[in-house]
Amino acid sequence: METVTSTAPPPTRSAPGTSTALLVLAIVVVALNLRGPIVAISPVLDAIRADLGIGAGTAGLLTSLPVLCFALATPLASLLLARAGLERGVLIALGALLAGTVLRSADGSGPDGLWAVVAGTLVIGAAITVGNVAVPVVVGRDVPARRAGIVLGGYTAALNVGSMIMLSFTVPLTAGLGWRAALAAWGAVAVLAAGIWWLGTRGNARRAAEAAAVDEGDAGGPVWWRRPIVWMLTIAFGGQAFSYYGVTAWLPLLLHDRLGMDPAAAGVSASVFQVAAVAGAFGVPVLLRRGAGPLPALLAVCAAWAALPLGLLLAPHLWLVWCALGGVAQGGGFTVIFSIVVRAARGPAESRRMSALVQGGGYLVAATGPAVVGAVHEATGTWAVPLLVVLGAIAVLTAAGAAAARASVHRHEHGSAVPRPV
Template structure:
């Protein structure tokens, strides 16, 4: 479908790359602003505003020319960024005791949406054109907005007032940045994001060149990578409920991630096994990262600040994944070195993750003075 969009909008290959990568750039660049917005307006208003913005962006990118396509895609990216920051805040505030379960459900829902979009968008585009295929997804917005409004109606979310709120937030942000756990989680998520987006972009091509799969079979491989993530997202809370430690769960996840580049290098004929293992791992690791963010945050505001830091750096690194893997492949005309680069990212997330998921020696510190009343976001 990308070829149809490019032809219809007269986009160059570079412009197509920018259009498809724009949401990830928004995730990286807009996370600090989204964090400040959540602090100012509260998660109830921000999530509602984000959903309405997704609807506007979905319609906008499906109409007009290249300018509206970029504008609509940017709006969607900014809205999702706000949602990405808001979710850990809601989990920390309302579901801290069951953070793993709620985060796992959230991660599974995202991966299910990705699988659904992958499965349905192309057939719809072939039937009615790419514009309708993209615009039709706007019907999901009210399905999310109505229950969200029902669940949060009447809730009084505190609003941080400037300049006092700005000073407090700056002090709290410095406290979060001074904590080693913040940076271990950041490296953990950056490695995951680089590996995920690099794999998503190039896995079909790797399978075609290395295992000689046709386009259909390579597409099945990519679908396996997304689909098995649902099992990983839900599997983490399941094993934690059985008494596993977070570090033990992460060790299995790390092994699954490591299996993909190592397996494709050493035994590519078993590609389905390596892809399934990495699919489970990428869904499970997302759950581990943001469950750990929630559990190690001293306050709701700390969860927001830590999440913003992790996502700003992580998605910034993620934006490099497809281009770095592609550039290395172009320079070597082989997939060995790109897979070694991918392996390096996975090793980084493994080392950082083993530290981040260890048992904390002390309770997480508050990075701001104690407050009376409900904790602000």
């Protein structure tokens, strides 16, 4: 455990011309763009394959490349936010997201069309990476401490809502417009988010300048990346993200194989898993406010997560219960981990750097999730061992997350001058 004392003054939490409600709305609308454009391509992959003449493996890259971007582009995202500031950095990212969406839908067939789709996908992944890093930092800096947990919950819920909206409406749009125009249409959500973000953060120049001055004083205590809690959180998020992407990729096929479900019925499981995340995103902040620190909420999330692989192993016919519990856990896990990041950071600069490292490391592990789970299934010919692999990742989340939660409580008990209770 560590004891850290910071002498930096508390960050300014408000600025003239900006209301917390409008800022929260901006955060939520930005979040609609941070997963949806990636998953929107999934239901039209067959149409894309036929149009471009590509195989299933190449088509699969269009959904896995953005996750790799989350890991590999995180240092660049952090650098952009340091140079441009949080407000302008997010606006730049939304502009890049719009450009990537348009490029991905550029007309063309064969190699030329594939080049545009891949390049657009990479731009989309890099743009979303900036938002991934920036939003938790904005919440920690600008949202009143008593509301930070619920705002993070709303942000997490909006990630899933954006995914559901774009998954649900891309196919109907494709039927009338074609897949290119259907995917390009979601650029309108990025434009809407940019306008609301500008309104929600205008007038923040003074706060940003004050925060920058505070950042210069963030050197008290250990260098940020040497703090054990940073690496605990990185490992914990790796376990969370590996479990999420591993389950998301293979859950429908698992249910088809074990229960004989037809593909349509098995696909419902993915919807349950995503929809239930909204309950976890809003439920965890309640636990955080009522509990003595983040540890009870973290343990509740891990117990719900563990119910998914254990339940599918022991009582697969109750798949609906296990998928719902797993969905609650995956939404709550993201919220509780980044609540601890907000709580543990000693200033906006450290919050940005911690957020970048936690997400960069976690998503690097997450990118291996579908491949590892699939390879284990292929090697063993059963789903028992892959489920145990997911359970092992959840055990890593539990151990590292619990250690980080205890460390954050220990820090507050020893008197930080910049407390951020969630």
